[in-house]
Amino acid sequence: MTAALIDALIDIRAVEKSYVSGSVETPVLFGVDLRVERGDFIAVMGQSGSGKSTLMNILGCLDQASGGDYFLNGADTRALTRAQLAEIRNRTIGFVFQSFNLIKRMSVLENVALPLIYAGVPRTRALAKAIQELERVGLGEFGKRTPNQLSGGQQQRVAIARALVGDPPLILADEPTGNLDTQTSDDIMRGLQTLNRERGITIVLVTHEPDIAAWSRRLVRLKDGRVVYDGPALEGLRQLAASHEHSIAGSEA
Secondary structure, X not given: OOHHHHHEEEEEEEEEEEEXXXXXEEEEEEEEEEEEEOOOEEEEEOOOOOOHHHHHHHHOOOOOOOEEEEEEOOEEHHHOOHHHHHXXXXXXXXXXXXXXXXXXXXXXXXXXXXXHHHOOOXXXXXXXXXXXXXXXXXXXXXXXXXXXXXXXXXXXXXXXXXXHOOOOOEEEEEOOOOOOOHHHHHHHHHHHHHXXXXXXXXXXXXXXXXXXXXXXXXXXXXXXXXXXXXXXXHHHHHHHHHHHHHHHHHHHO
């Protein structure tokens, strides 16, 4: 294995993805290349149907590509069994979802500790680590509450603490602010930015909102299953805004 492969946390090469239903094959991704270095903070943008959710599922080892290569933390994911995929996913990736995905009947503390308990960590140690992560997101005193006793922003911070409890090098966040108001969204994004800067955690987030993408350092834009931009976030957002203004001007002419 080359040093270049080991250095990149994510290395996707010429990835294709098609879904087959009966005799109908629907291609979704076409020759996608994406290299993510450790410590990157990347936003993936694209309209509905652009392939960004499919790409996120492949990145998260929740689905496998139809073609091409995907190396995660140096491991060739296409050569792994389902059990090996689950192991590398649990060890390497923390997930943050739009809908929080907290278990309502469990306490906040138990929700955060759950990944460690599933991984076989003794309960006492798992709960101690969960308390530590809750304190890091400013919710140390909320451990005994249930999710429905928290605001949306607090629930998302609990979800972030749960994603971090296993000390993964990578966070995948799928529309993490989609259910939140602007102020709360900014608070969540500021927290993710701090995690990236202070703990060196690599973050890849999917969003359709330019204001959210602006918190990242790098922007990847997908259109019709292909990467149409991969570069500095602010420049990519400037180009996107300019193209929108051009299309509006054209429609008014």
